[in-house]
Amino acid sequence: xxxxxxxxxxxxFVITTFVTAVIASFCYWKATVTTDLTxxxxxxxxxxxxFLVHSVALLGICVALFIIIYNHYFEYHYAYAHSSIHLxxxxxxxxxxxxxxxxxxxxxxxxxxxxxxxxxxQRTWEGPVMTIFSLVQAFLAxxxxxxxxxxxxxxxxxSPFILLRDALADPIFKIQPDFIPADxxxxxxxxxxxxxxxxxxxxxxxxxxxxxxxxxxMAGLWQKKYSEWxxxxxxxxxxxxxxxxxxxxxxxxxxxETLSFGxxxxxxxxxxxxxxxxxxxxxxxxxxxxxxxxxxxxxxxMILVIGxxxxxxxxxxxxxxxxxxxxxxxxxxxxxLSGQLLVYLLxxxxxxIVLLVMRWKEIPSTDKEISTYSREFWIFLxxxxxxxxxxxxxxxxxxxxxxxxxxxxxxxxNAAPPANQIEFYSRFQLWFAVVVALLSxxxxxxxxxxxxxxxxxxxLISSLLITLVFFVIxxxxxxxxxPVYMALVxxxxxxxxxxxxxxxxxxxxxxxxxGGAIAHISIGLMLIGIMFSSGYSxxxxxxxxxxxxxxxxxxxxxxxxxxxxxNETRTMGGYDIEFLGERxxxxxxxxxxxxxxxxxxxxxFKVVATRDILFKGERLxxxxxxxxxxxxxTFYEIQLRKGExxxxxxxxxxxxxxxxxxxxxxxxxKRGVVSDLYTHVSxxxxxxxxxxxGNMEEVKVKIGQQFFVNDYVxxxxxxxRITTLPGIVLTDDDVAVRAKIRIEGEHDTYYAEPVxxxxxxxxxxxxxxxxxxxxxxxxxxxxxxxxNEFSLGLNGRxxxxxxxxxxxxxxxxxxxxxxxxxxxxxxVAMMRRFNEKV
Amino acid sequence: MKKSHIIGLLVIAAAxxxxxxxxxxxxxxxxxxxAYKMATVGNKGSIHVVGELKKDPAGNISGLENSPDNLSFSxxxxxxxxxxxxxxxNEPMPPDFTRSEKVVVIGSYRGNIFVADKILLKCPSKYQxxxxxxxx
Numbered sequence: 001x002x003x004x005x006x007x008x009x010x011x012x013f014v015i016t017t018f019v020t021a022v023i024a025s026f027c028y029w030k031a032t033v034t035t036d037l038t039x040x041x042x043x044x045x046x047x048x049x050x051f052l053v054h055s056v057a058l059l060g061i062c063v064a065l066f067i068i069i070y071n072h073y074f075e076y077h078y079a080y081a082h083s084s085i086h087l088x089x090x091x092x093x094x095x096x097x098x099x100x101x102x103x104x105x106x107x108x109x110x111x112x113x114x115x116x117x118x119x120x121x122q123r124t125w126e127g128p129v130m131t132i133f134s135l136v137q138a139f140l141a142x143x144x145x146x147x148x149x150x151x152x153x154x155x156x157x158x159s160p161f162i163l164l165r166d167a168l169a170d171p172i173f174k175i176q177p178d179f180i181p182a183d184x185x186x187x188x189x190x191x192x193x194x195x196x197x198x199x200x201x202x203x204x205x206x207x208x209x210x211x212x213x214x215x216x217x218m219a220g221l222w223q224k225k226y227s228e229w230x231x232x233x234x235x236x237x238x239x240x241x242x243x244x245x246x247x248x249x250x251x252x253x254x255x256x257e258t259l260s261f262g263x264x265x266x267x268x269x270x271x272x273x274x275x276x277x278x279x280x281x282x283x284x285x286x287x288x289x290x291x292x293x294x295x296x297x298x299x300x301x302m303i304l305v306i307g308x309x310x311x312x313x314x315x316x317x318x319x320x321x322x323x324x325x326x327x328x329x330x331x332x333x334x335x336x337l338s339g340q341l342l343v344y345l346l347x348x349x350x351x352x353i354v355l356l357v358m359r360w361k362e363i364p365s366t367d368k369e370i371s372t373y374s375r376e377f378w379i380f381l382x383x384x385x386x387x388x389x390x391x392x393x394x395x396x397x398x399x400x401x402x403x404x405x406x407x408x409x410x411x412x413x414n415a416a417p418p419a420n421q422i423e424f425y426s427r428f429q430l431w432f433a434v435v436v437a438l439l440s441x442x443x444x445x446x447x448x449x450x451x452x453x454x455x456x457x458x459x460l461i462s463s464l465l466i467t468l469v470f471f472v473i474x475x476x477x478x479x480x481x482x483p484v485y486m487a488l489v490x491x492x493x494x495x496x497x498x499x500x501x502x503x504x505x506x507x508x509x510x511x512x513x514x515g516g517a518i519a520h521i522s523i524g525l526m527l528i529g530i531m532f533s534s535g536y537s538x539x540x541x542x543x544x545x546x547x548x549x550x551x552x553x554x555x556x557x558x559x560x561x562x563x564x565x566x567n568e569t570r571t572m573g574g575y576d577i578e579f580l581g582e583r584x585x586x587x588x589x590x591x592x593x594x595x596x597x598x599x600x601x602x603x604x605f606k607v608v609a610t611r612d613i614l615f616k617g618e619r620l621x622x623x624x625x626x627x628x629x630x631x632x633x634t635f636y637e638i639q640l641r642k643g644e645x646x647x648x649x650x651x652x653x654x655x656x657x658x659x660x661x662x663x664x665x666x667x668x669x670k671r672g673v674v675s676d677l678y679t680h681v682s683x684x685x686x687x688x689x690x691x692x693x694g695n696m697e698e699v700k701v702k703i704g705q706q707f708f709v710n711d712y713v714x715x716x717x718x719x720x721r722i723t724t725l726p727g728i729v730l731t732d733d734d735v736a737v738r739a740k741i742r743i744e745g746e747h748d749t750y751y752a753e754p755v756x757x758x759x760x761x762x763x764x765x766x767x768x769x770x771x772x773x774x775x776x777x778x779x780x781x782x783x784x785x786x787x788n789e790f791s792l793g794l795n796g797r798x799x800x801x802x803x804x805x806x807x808x809x810x811x812x813x814x815x816x817x818x819x820x821x822x823x824x825x826x827x828v829a830m831m832r833r834f835n836e837k838v
Numbered sequence: 839m840k841k842s843h844i845i846g847l848l849v850i851a852a853a854x855x856x857x858x859x860x861x862x863x864x865x866x867x868x869x870x871x872x873a874y875k876m877a878t879v880g881n882k883g884s885i886h887v888v889g890e891l892k893k894d895p896a897g898n899i900s901g902l903e904n905s906p907d908n909l910s911f912s913x914x915x916x917x918x919x920x921x922x923x924x925x926x927x928n929e930p931m932p933p934d935f936t937r938s939e940k941v942v943v944i945g946s947y948r949g950n951i952f953v954a955d956k957i958l959l960k961c962p963s964k965y966q967x968x969x970x971x972x973x974x
Binding site for chain 1: 841842845849852853856857859860863864865866867868883884885886907908909929930931934944945955956
């Protein structure tokens with residue numbers, strides 16, 4: 001049955017949000033330009049009503065879309081494309097923003113929430129600020145409008161409420177227009193991770209927060225309140241800096257835990273697209289603080305604040321228009337919104353620049369030369385360096401855009417982004433980071449305006465000495481030999497030392513002022529953490545199997561991957577490492593289940609236990625229990641030992657989701673105080689094709705007699721007549737006999753139970769028994785009643801294997817500690833600015 | 839000269855330096871023939887080549903060779919000019935390699951073999967799929 005109502009309601013809400021946003025913007029604009037006080041009050045009232053109705057309708061869209069996903073209404077494309085029946089509840093939430101439409105919704109949702117807060121807290125700024133807010137909301141709402149403009153046949157926006165039959169041109173809809181698929185195609189396995197539940201909302205809140213300073217800045221220019229806008233905008237900028245930074249880092253942690261490229265940052269265009277605005281945002285908040293303190297750098301602040309917002313729009317355009325194409329490992333889909341996104345980008349770029357140019361002459365500036373001994377001077381240099389840092393990333397990231405532009409002019413260009421992104425960007429960004437750290441470390445000495453020069457010298461020298469001591473200790477303990485990395489460590493230690501000094505002196509005065517110092521200390525920690533974890537990331541799975549290397553290529557290649565056969569111990573990175581077999585994950589219990597301990601049923605999500613299932617000594621299931629699993633996921637149990645002691649048991653994962661077109665490996669990480677051991681599967685056995693069995697070996701054994709199969713000690717324990725056989729109906733004339741053979745594996749005892757069958761007194765059937773983990777197949781070939789012997793057919797094959805890659809990430813915890821501390825710093829600074837009176 | 843002028847000049851110089859180095863480090867999309875020419879004149883830089891896996895008339899991928907220990911593999915890639923080239927990759931075969939529609943190899947020639955440092959796979963995305971995997 002089609003649930004038309006909810007979709008139509010949702011679409012009605014979509015149209016309402018667009019219309020009300022336009023209305024609210026118009027009313028607020030009228031309120032701003034009207035001089036008559038009563039009229040202004042009325043327009044404000046109308047604007048408020050418009051924006052509130054807009055927000056309610058927006059909430060309505062979210063609820064409607066959630067109902068569709070939650071109830072699995074697969075007649076809707078959004079539910080079909082992004083969810084499935086078996087998806088756990090908490091991931092249903094991530095389905096919501098899995099699609100582009102949903103992520104636009106999330107963005108609008110945050111902006112509406114911020115808009116409402118500003119509406120009730122910023123009475124003097126309400127008119128102009130909300131004009132801009134509503135206008136931005138209108139542009140975003142147009143992205144999900146899903147309306148065809150009559151006459152022009154232009155599709156405006158892509159609605160999340162589109163029916164599957166309208167979205168896909170599948171022939172089945174011609175035959176059966178009311179066809180509803182039984183299940184959806186599911187959520188991309190990579191996104192089935194808890195970080196993906198919280199990372200997108202955080203990032204989009206960060207995006208939304210950049211609109212606040214932008215709106216205040218525009219309002220200031222428009223209303224000729226050139227300096228007053230800084231005060232209300234500053235705390236929001238700080239909040240934005242913290243949230244956007246947190247969102248970016250959450251993405252990094254997600255990548256570290258889920259993707260298998262071996263790190264947390266890949267300099268992929270998608271990452272760059274948010275990294276650049278964040279850098280400029282940080283620059284802008286520094287110049288805004290400078291302005292508050294010394295009335296300098298006002299115009300610079302305006303340019304930066306506008307720049308941040310434009311860059312957010314630009315990054316939206318880059319990542320959603322499909323223009324990145326081959327340049328990114330993330331595959332983006334073109335929803336046909338490129339034109340609309342471009343209009344959105346150009347509208348605000350042009351409007352902001354025109355307004356800025358018109359008012360440029362009137363913006364107050366100081367003619368006073370800034371003193372080298374002032375904090376402002378160093379902040380200014382730091383902000384400029386941050387801009388360069390962003391520029392250096394933005395330039396190559398935009399290469400696909402240049403190609404496109406040249407194509408429009410008629411020139412064919414084949415430029416590609418630098419081949420080794422990580423190496424290319426790191427080489428530059430590292431030095432920028434050094435400069436920024438040195439500048440901000442030095443700037444701290446000019447804390448209370450210009451200081452007495454002799455005292456300054458003393459402080460500087462003592463700081464430098466402390467820095468040197470810690471620098472030498474770190475270099476020696478961490479065995480840093482690379483001069484470039486040394487520079488980074490030095491800069492990191494310097495920024496920490498000088499800010500700890502500031503922190504101590506500020507704390508005595510007023511702890512509420514300590515936000516900046518805390519944030520800078522954490523930057524130093526993060527720099528050192530990044531240097532170690534990335535610069536000294538070491539492949540520990542170097543090949544030591546002694547197997548033949550590729551003859552053609554000679555031996556010039558280091559082999560970074562390790563081939564592990566099941567139950568065979570190898571050495572790696574100071575550990576004994578052993579692959580213990582494939583595991584599956586039960587849906588309702590924590591733990592892992594051996595693949596050999598379960599039997600499949602007709603439902604891929606349900607299996608039957610063939611024996612009692614224990615995990616870490618705890619009984620998960622009894623034999624014959626039926627339970628649910630996640631069939632997409634296979635885990636590879638890998639044990640690391642130091643001597644006899646088990647150091648860690650890792651379960652790197654492979655997810656199979658054919659409808660998503662992917663086989664996706666995710667790492668497992670052994671976390672340590674000093675370093676992480678990061679392991680992922682690079683290749684595994686293909687389970688789809690039949691394995692190649694060796695030639696059958698025939699043995700004749702009696703009950704209780706020992707024999708060898710694939711080098712495992714085995715015993716024929718018993719042979720019994722059976723009356724039932726799963727899947728086969730036995731008549732009274734049939735004879736079925738089952739043998740029970742015990743096989744001693746390395747860690748476990750296995751039983752093989754082949755069956756010998758005589759049907760209708762003449763037809764002989766044999767059902768062999770396979771033990772996948774040992775690579776063994778046993779068939780009961782014949783029974784010799786005269787000698788009490790049984791003929792067994794033994795087949796062996798290559799044992800199960802897996803190829804892994806393992807890396808050591810030293811001192812990565814410094815990065816995470818730094819991240820946490822950075823948030824504390826931003827929080828403290830933000831509270832101070834929110835509570836500030838002047 | 840005022841300090842702000844000096845800073846201004848430094849800013850411009852730095853910007854130009856960044857543009858020049860970016861231009862110098864930018865790679866390019868080329869065909870195998872061009873890549874080979876570049877290698878013979880001593881240009882060791884990495885380049886991008888876009889192509890498709892070689893398929894026999896029945897649509898099966900041909901020329902795919904795994905190393906005996908499965909730790910590396912080589913394959914035949916046909917570029918846009920229909921030139922066929924053996925590509926070697928020193929990593930295990932990515933699990934979804936054979937499903938990919940288009941392969942971007944980033945690397946350079948060593949002798950007659952193209953050695954890829956990195957492979958980007960363009961897999962058939964579910965969005966482009968206009969067919970349902972319908973189980974009625």
